[in-house]
Amino acid sequence: MEAIYKKPETLIDTPTHYCPGCGHGIVQRLIAEIIDELDIREKTIGLAPVGCAVLAYNYLDIDMCEAAHGRPPAVATGIKRVHPDKIVFSYQGDGDLAAIGTAEIIHTANRGENITVIFVNNAVYGMTNGQMAPTTLLNQRTLTTPQGRDAGADGYPLRMCEILSIIDGTRFIARTSITSPKNINRTKKMIKKGFQTQIEKRGFSLIEVLSTCPVYWHMTPCESMKYIDEQMTRTFPLGIFKDWENENKDNN
Amino acid sequence: MSTNKNQKFLLTGNEASAEAAILAGCRYYYGYPITPQNEIMTHMSLRMPQVGGTFIQVESELAAIYMVYGSAAAGGRTMTSSSSPGISLKQEGISYLAGSELPCVIINMQRGGPGLGDISPAQSDYFQAVKGGGHGDYHTIVLAPSSVQEAADLVFDAFDLADCYRNPVMILGDAQLGQMMEPVVFEKKQKTDLSAKTWALTGARGRKRNIVKSFYPVKGELEEFNIKLQKKYREIEAEEVRYEEIDTENADIVIVAYGTSARICREVLKEARKKNMKIGMIRPVTLWPFPSVIIGRVAEKVQSILTVEMSAGQMVEDVRLSVNGKCPVHFYGRTGGGIPSPREILNKISELINIKEKITCATS
Secondary structure (H helix, E strand, O other), X not given: OOOOOOOOOOEOOXXXXXXXXXXHHHHHHHHHHHHHHHOOHHHEEEEEOOXXXXXXXXXXXXXXXXXXXXXXXXXXXXXXXXXXXXXXXXXXXXXXXXXXXXXXXXXXXXXXXXXXXXXXXXXXXXXXXXXXXXXXXXXXXXXXXXXXXXXXHHOOOOOHHHHHHOOXXXXXXXXXXXXXXXXXXXXXXXXXXXXXXXXXXXOEEEEEEEOOOHHHHOOOHHHHHHHHHHHHHHHOOOEEEEEHHHHHHXXX | OOOOOOOEEEEEHHHHHHHHHHHOOOOEEEEOOOOOOHHHHHHHHHHHHHOOOEEEEOOOHHHHHHHHHHHHXXXXXXXXXXXXXXXXXXXXXXXXXXXXXXXXXXXXXXXXOOOOOOOOEOXXXXXXXXXXXXXXXXXOEEEXXXXXXXXXXXXXXXXXXXXXXXXXXXXXXEHHHHHOEEXXXXXXXXXXXXXXXXXXXXXXXXXOOOEEOOOOOOOOHHHHHHHHHHHHHHHHHHHOOOEEEEOOOOOOEEEEOOHHHHHHHHHHHHHHHHOOOOEEEEEEOEEEOOOHHHHHHHHOOOOEEEEEEOOOOOHHHHHHHHHOOOOOEEEEEOOOOOOOXXXXXXXXXHHHHHHHHHHXXXXX
């Protein structure tokens, strides 16, 4: 009998360290599937972030590099300039990309670096025990917003796709989620498009994935999925914010 | 510029360092402007495209050092340069480079500090350069040129040492060295017998995947890694100490000075000779590893050692450790961008000789 669903070759067969209901495992499996499908395992270099996903290299059987908090886009730039024909992607969380690494992501996007960024947004700092992230929703309770995030004191949730899509150097910017098989399939399609954007040397791509952190949201995994659909997407609407294919159509 | 063999160029220390890097095979340069080292950047922006290399004027010193990190991890010869406040920003990345054992070259043309300070020459980043600078138990190899020719020569050595030991190498100059012009000949060549970078990230074609990291969360792993690093540092200390020794035979007083200070002290030595004063000098070329053994040996036979620095006294601590009580260690320094004159240093030496006479009188 032919197996129609199996472990991707790029995914390493090892016990996971992620909490039950965490989205990282889903996103990383998708990356492994895409690398297999595009047949780029031997030419892909990935960047593991800080935070819970620092051990991404335990799961993806490719050349990988760590980067300090916020710096993956700079490290990815350094790698890509040495190997312009390799596929370089960074995997970053919300604190990494939208707080300490805001300068790096903006300027890497602005240079139009031909890399792909996978931005996992779960609106909280997981590894450091649940402090406020730049993407924490208004009124969301975290360890450092015990009464809920207050715009006056803490500022507003930062919408990175919207910011990045107005930068001339970007070519493909999309926001997806992992709350249903349909959304997971769509996330896969978008990440794959990000890789294809790079393979075709079209420039900078970023896919923001709205993901779960049941432990620091103090919810069950199922409640967490519902929370994304019902609450998170109000602040962070899903969609494609920039697409080089449409730009070409407009130009024609 | 074309660089035919034995052709002599009149260049600033900054330009000579940049050109030497290109001739040494550096193809990835990332930098952020800061005086007094901007000529390194401008030279790179012109030359890198000519040799098929990469030049990026980066948004910050942090991003610059992490682009260096990326290019080093990918197996490229890579460099950044800055001056004191900028180097402070790069220290986070330098710790990561040391922790991931990545080779690269960092030039620091020091200026006065602390804080924004000024743009005058200083040697007040010694502690930061040789004691680690960033977090963790690590060392950067530190080379200290005292002429434009040596600035160029040491760049070649810096890249080779970095690759040989998989370690960041810092060239510690200062505003004077960076800005002054001297004739320079590019004679050195890149070493050809270095091992292939089999650890580099190139895509896992036909081999097991490579991982570049400095994170060791499993208990005991990090200590094991640190012990391995320390073993490497001991090897570097045994193999790579460099210094210049001038007139130390029969000297009464030996000066220890590096870089621009040592250059000024050469004049002091000339003047002293005219006055029949027996003064010698040890000039550390590697500040880490430090030439402790030779300083300790010389300390056994001299009246005293005088350390001269453009700082409030930083290297003098390493000199004292090297001397280990075998003779008195004195210090003369100017700080905040002040440059000592030969006359000032000679006065200090005269003072030391008078102290000796007084001690002799008191005990006789």
